[in-house]
Every structure is written in C-alpha cells, then in structure tokens.
Amino acid sequence: MNHDYADLAKQIIEALGGRQNIAQAAHCVTRLRLALRDEARVSLDALRAVDLVKGAFSTGGVFQVVIGAGEVDHVYDALLEQTGLQQATIAEVKSAGADTLNPLQRLVKVFSDVFMPILPAIIVAGLLMGVNNLLGAPGMFIPGKSLLAAYPGLDGLWGLINMMSNTSFVFLPALVGWSAAKRFGGSEILGIVLGLLLVHPDLLNAWNYGAAKAGLGGAQLPYFDIGFLHIEKVGYQGQILPILAAAWVMSQIEQRLKAVVPNSIQLLIVPIVTIVVSGTLALAVIGPVTRHIGIFITDGLVHVFNLAPALGAVLFGALYAPMVITGMHHMFIAVDLQLIASHGGTFIWPMIALSNIAQGSAALAMFWVSRNATEKSMASTSAISAYFGITEPAMFGVNLRLKFPFYAALAGSACAAAFISLGHVEASAIGVGGLPGFISIIPQFIPRFMLGMIIAIVLPFVLTFVLSRRSASKKLVAV
Secondary structure (H helix, E strand, O other): OOOOHHHHHHHHHHHOOOHHHEEEEEEOOOEEEEEEOOHHHOOHHHHHOOOOOOEEEEEOOEEEEEOOOOHHHHHHHHHHHHHOOOOOOHHHHHHHHHHHOOHHHHHHHHHHHHHOOOHHHHHHHHHHHHHHHHHHOOOOOEOOEOHHHHOHHHHHHHHHHHHHHHHHHHOHHHHHHHHHHHHHOOOHHHHHHHHHHOOOOOOEOHHHHHHHHHOHHHOOOOEEEEOOEEEEOEOOOOOOHHHHHHHHHHHHHHHHHHHHOOHHHHHHHHHHHHHHHHHHHHHHHHHHHHHHHHHHHHHHHHHHHHHOHHHHHHHHHHHHHHHHHHOHHHHHHHHHHHHHHHHOOEOHHHHHHHHHHHHHHHHHHHHHHEOOHHHHHHHHHHHHHHHOOOOHHHHHHHHHHHOHHHHHHHHHHHHHHHHHHHOOOOEOOOOOOOHHHHHHEOHHHHHHHHHHHHHHHHHHHHHHHHHHOOOOOOOOEOO
16 A cells, blocks of 8 residues: 555644644654654644654653554654655654653663664574574474484584574673673773673583582682672673673763873773773673672562463463553663573563464454454554564554454453463473564473463453443444
C-alpha cells in the first residue's frame, strides 16, 4: 500500500502540538522518539487516528510514536523536512528529556543507554551458543547420543561456533566498557582498554574463582603484592557490575584530569594516569566489592524463586509487559547476564520470551476476530513481529488500544511462566525473545519450554477470542 508520508507527518505534527512543540526527533526500528517541550499539548486521540500510527506513549522523558518497521523511516524523513529539525540520535533525544526523570527512571535510562548498543552482539552470541548446545546435547536428536558423538566430523564446526559464541561473553567487559564510557562521558577507547584489563589472560579466569577461593584440588588464589596492597589476581569474564562501576570511575577521573592538565600535555598525562588509577581501583576495590554485590543479588533472586517459583513467575509473567511500557525492562539484561555468569543460566529470559509470544498470540486472535481490513492487517503484521521478539507494534497498535487482548496476553504469559518455572527452565544465553527462543534454552529444558510456548500461544488466543464476544468495542469486533 502506498502512503502519502508528507500528509501523515503533517497530521502527526499537528497531533503533537505543532512543530514548535518538538525539540528533537529520532527514530528506532519501529518508533519515532521525540523530545517535546510540553507533552500536555499532545492530542492522543488525534495521534492514534492517524493512519500507520499503532500507538503512542511517554517513558523516560521521551515521547514515542509507534509506526512500524520500514514505514517509520519515511515518516521520520517527512517530519524532519516539515519541522526543519536536524537529524538526532536516540541518545540525544533521551538526553534532552532526561531533566524530567526521577532517580529510578534515571537508573533505568543508564542501563538502557549502556546495553542497547551492545545487544546485537549479545543476541548473536546467544544464538550461536544455542546452536552449539543442540549439537552437543545427548539424546536431543539421536537416542543416547549427541550429534557430535554420532558424527565426529562435526567436531571442527562445533569448535568454531563455540569460539564465536564465547567471544562476546569472554570479552563482555570490553563491550560494556566501551558503551559505558561513552554513556558516562569518558574516552571510549580507554573504556575498552579497562574492560580488556579485567579479562586479561594473566588473571585467573573468573569461572575458576570459586574453586580457587575454596582451595579445591589444591588451587590457590594468586595475588599482586605491591607493598601494603594485596590485590586478588582474578578476572571478571562475563560480569557486568565491575566494569559498569569501573567505567564510571574512569570517566570521572578522566574528566577531572582534562579540566586541570594543560592541553599541550593532555595526551601524555591523561590516558596513562586514568588507566593506572582506575585500573588499580578496579582490581583492588571496585571488582571485589561489585563481584560480591552481584553474587548477593543473583543468589537472592535464585533463593526467592526457589522458595515460591510459581508465585514469582506469575508475578513476573504478568508484570513484564507493563514494564516494557515504562522502559524498566532494560534492567533485566544486566540481571540475565549476571545470573549466567554466577549460575551458568538464567530463568528470567525464558519468561521474557514467553511474554513476547503471548502478546503476539493476542494480536493474532484479533486478526481472526476483527472485520476491519486495516485492523486485520495491523494485527497480523504486529503478531509476526511479536513472535520474533519485537512486541511494541502488537502491544500499542492492537492489544493495549483494545485492552482485553492485553489482559489476555498477561494471563497467558503468567501461566506459561509459572509452568516453566516449576520445571526450573533456564537459558544459557540471551537470544531472540520469541518463537526462536528455544535455541538458547539449556537442552534438557527445551521440551518443557516448548510446552510453555504452546501455553503462551494457545491461552492468549482463546482468551482474546472469548473476551472479544463480551467486548463493547463494536467498531472493530463482529458481535
């Protein structure tokens, strides 16, 4: 279908309160991201009535208009042309809206700003790790044997994929160091160096820390003995909190040095002092403290879910989608990675994948229920998007707007999450949060996760269909 993007942009601008009300504009894969001068001037009814607009909401000081993949690029270009605004990055728009945030929202924004740029590397690593798990899992395809055992010629392929999948996790502190330094106003290259320092091969690998700490097999912790300093010679592979805190400290040191060191000698003085001081603090203080904080947090989560797995899963399954609306879901990336580093798997990410599937199923039900051609098209395309991990079109374009599909999706997500949690299902990595998500599940848990997927597909679909018959929304639903 051809659209008049200039006219659509004009309608959106008017609904947003006019071109003078738009301070900055950017876009992501599916949404316009806008910094508005006064959100009270926005007419939500007029905005949602615009063709292609699937929903609109405000979170973290940024007003977002859901358009859809592909179409958003054309609408954005037309909007810039009509408003005279310059292209802006998402980070710039977020920064413009940051003054309106409360402390919790600011914390969530930090996690979002740090992890979103490196998310593709984490997802790719997770998918490759999932493929390797399938190759090496006994009984997955051949009774009593793994594919590797049945076909030894696959060993070389397994080793290559294993190296590729491990790269992002082994050097995760370097990725986070780069992104965090950029977020905190420090030198990105120094952030990479600091991250690499924390996983240097001369340090004891983090995976062997527990055994060395306990003295198992005669292993002992190595130390740097520097006068009165007694620093554990231990790395931080796969860990998040140490490099996050260290990158913030590094950025503060660098900024303060630049403020006092003359320009003529900054290149000589600032980088070396920054790395020496922040690197020493990272290994001597920041790393050990944050490692224990991370262990405390993950052990606490595991303990709570072990005490009442069904209750915890029901709450998480029901609340995850509302957290997506507020943007708070970005915090779970760090929690997932910390769980993987500390316990070898995460029970949170599988529930996230099922929540996305449930939103897609509710939208798919609306495709069958609706009599309106435009609504059917929106429901079908947004359902497919949700099944592959992008839920915003389904949530804002279909489910939230009609309400009852959203409630049906929450119910289906909660039931599916409880089912897999009772079976202690875990993922070995973060992958695509939808139907392909089974690839990242630890192989022995895949059958139960697949049953959970069936619950997340069937229950929201059926509930949406039943609730549609009782809905007062007669414009979209046949009664």
